Amino acid sequence: MSSPSEPEPSVIAGERRHLTNLAYRLLGSLTEAEDAVQEGYARWYALPGPRRAAVESPGAWLTTVVSRVCLDVLGSARVRRERYVGQWIPEPLPDRAEWPGSPGPAADPADRVTLDDSVHMAFLVVLEAMTPAERVAFILHDVFRYPFPEIARIVGRTPAACRQLAASARRRVAKASAPATPGPRQASVLREFKEAWQSSDIETLVGLLDPGATMVADGGGLVGAVRRPVEGGAAIAAYLTHIAALSPGLTLLERTVNGRPGLVAQRDGATVTVAAFQLTEGRITHIWAVRNPLKLHPWTALTPHPAPPQPGTGS
Known part of the structure; x- marks a missing residue:
């Protein structure tokens, strides 16, 4: 029986858009999101070749690693933001048509962030009030539709606990939501x-x-x-x-x-x-x-x- 082969580099690189979308929503900072994604890739390529070849879903592996990196960053961010001078606001993003060098290949991080209701500023500000675990569970489940058993493996909690975290976060969002003006x-x-x-x-x-x-x-x-x-x-x-x-x-x-x-x-x-x-x-x-x-x-x-x-x- 032949041993499994490593995934093509293009397959791994193709996960970057998803990972950047996820990390920006988790962290509210494009700079920190880029760093988290780069850390995920660094850990992937640090694996021995046979280990990489044995991974059934590289996308799921990278999502797990990047989510855990973001969870760690969120924990330390609370301490850093207590020392921040003045008010802290999530990093704003332009429309991709306004991004330097556009139009062109999606080589810049902003070209990989989908601008939908889960990135508008009011939503990101509500996310800032959540605990790191709440934020990760909510974003993975309610925005990216990951099942709770999978989220549980990422955050190190039980599926029932993750369900409660997401529900608590959902209540925060509902409480802060206002009817949107067209x-x-x-x-x-x-x-x-x-x-x-x-x-x-x-x-x-x-x-x-x-x-x-x-x-x-x-x-x-x-x-x-x-x-x-x-x-x-x-x-x-x-x-x-x-x-x-x-x-x-x-x-x-x-x-x-x-x-x-x-x-x-x-x-x-x-x-x-x-x-x-x-x-x-x-x-x-x-x-x-x-x-x-x-x-x-x-x-x-x-x-x-x-x-x-x-x-x-x-x-």
């Missing part, structure tokens, strides 16, 4: 918001913001950013007009941020802020403004070309 309406509101911000029209800004809206900014201690959430539509409008007065020459671009309409601020062609929004019943309820330059690498090559027309906006 995409075209979101784009229209943000266009009005951008124009009002540029013209320092406080009255219009207040009208577009929910009275109980919250704005959070992430500068990471590397650039100026408000360190506490700004609460209330009127307070946010006043803060934004104050910032506009202090920062003349900013260019605001309408862009897709984590699969939803958002805004990008540039100065002298360099991206300085990426803002993600949550809208409920046509009004802005949350703003997440990422200013930490370490989280803006995917946005550095953006140019201020006109945003494409949005369906239903009449433009």
Whole structure:
């Protein structure tokens, strides 16, 4: 009987898109997701050839390893984020059409991350409130449809415990969920918001913001950013007009941020802020403004070309 042969390198490389999608959702950071996937591949190629040949499903093996790496990272991330300067916001992603070098082969990590409802900023923020085990069990089961016995082997718990973890996480998501405003309406509101911000029209800004809206900014201690959430539509409008007065020459671009309409601020062609929004019943309820330059690498090559027309906006 002939011994099993190693899988083709193309088969192993073909798992990268799935692994990057998984790791980004688990960690909320493209940089950390890349590192986790690279660690998974390093461990695969560190196996002796006969061991690799004996693995029945390399994809399942890599998923298990990368998930466990992410679980370890999530545990240490809680300690690191306690020392983080100011608020920590997940790393924003542009639409793949905006990724440097696009269109072209899917050689960049962002080209491998599917922008769906499981990566929009509000969802990622809810995931941050979960325990590492909750997050892994929930993402693997509810997003990637892995069965609980398989998840149990990954996280080192029983299937029943994993089922409870996923259920607890699901309750967190349901509690934080709000009725989604249709995409075209979101784009229209943000266009009005951008124009009002540029013209320092406080009255219009207040009208577009929910009275109980919250704005959070992430500068990471590397650039100026408000360190506490700004609460209330009127307070946010006043803060934004104050910032506009202090920062003349900013260019605001309408862009897709984590699969939803958002805004990008540039100065002298360099991206300085990426803002993600949550809208409920046509009004802005949350703003997440990422200013930490370490989280803006995917946005550095953006140019201020006109945003494409949005369906239903009449433009």
